[in-house]
Amino acid sequence: MRMIAVFTLAVAPIALGGCLATTAVGIVTAPVKIASQTADWATTSQDEADRKAGRKARKAEAREDRERRAAERRCRHDRDACDDGYRSGAY
Template identity: 50%
Template structure:
């Protein structure tokens, strides 16, 4: 009876096909994977920063365009008050 137990225990790794080892590996690497994912969520990649900056600049340029258009219309209505544009300029802080 004891021999049968040894045989069954020795055949266990072959029968499971290494899934126990894979499970142990997955459990051991889980904290590293979770930490990496948390860091990815909390940091901004360079491509995200570039995309956000581009979006910000486009909005500023749209605002400058609208204000320049208003200034040009006001200049057409009253040419005596016209001068160099001194309104909002994209890329400058408010």
Template identity: 50%
Template sequence: MRKSVIAVIALLPLLGGGCLAKTAVSLATLPVKATSKAADWTTTSQSESDRNYGRKVRKQEAREGRELKRQFEECRAQHRDDCDQYRPHAER
């Protein structure tokens, strides 16, 4: 009985060695992974920049379109003849 307990205790480091080594590697690489993740969060990629710029341009064009439409409707309400300069692009 005593020999089997000693044998099991002697084999424990061999059986758990892979887990300990993997944990040690994970702990050693953790700062590198955290730093790279932080860099990803703080920097903007070119595709993100392009997407954000496109969204900004579309919103600006939509604002300009609404403003032109409002000016056109005001001009027509005043029965003026020079309203074509305010006509939204889709109606030209």
């Protein structure tokens, strides 16, 4: 029994040393990781900007398509509502 206690006391610092070293590394690198993540959240990458621009273009195209189809329906029912393709600057 005494041998087990001596062995445990001899091995404990070695086993706990790894845990303490890992904890120390985690504490030291935490500010760098936090700053890096904050910078990532605060900035927009080129990929994100491209996706946003593409989404905006698709929405505009869909809106124009809906407006064109609505104008065609109006034109089918009422020839006076037809647009000959020219629009003045005043709306």
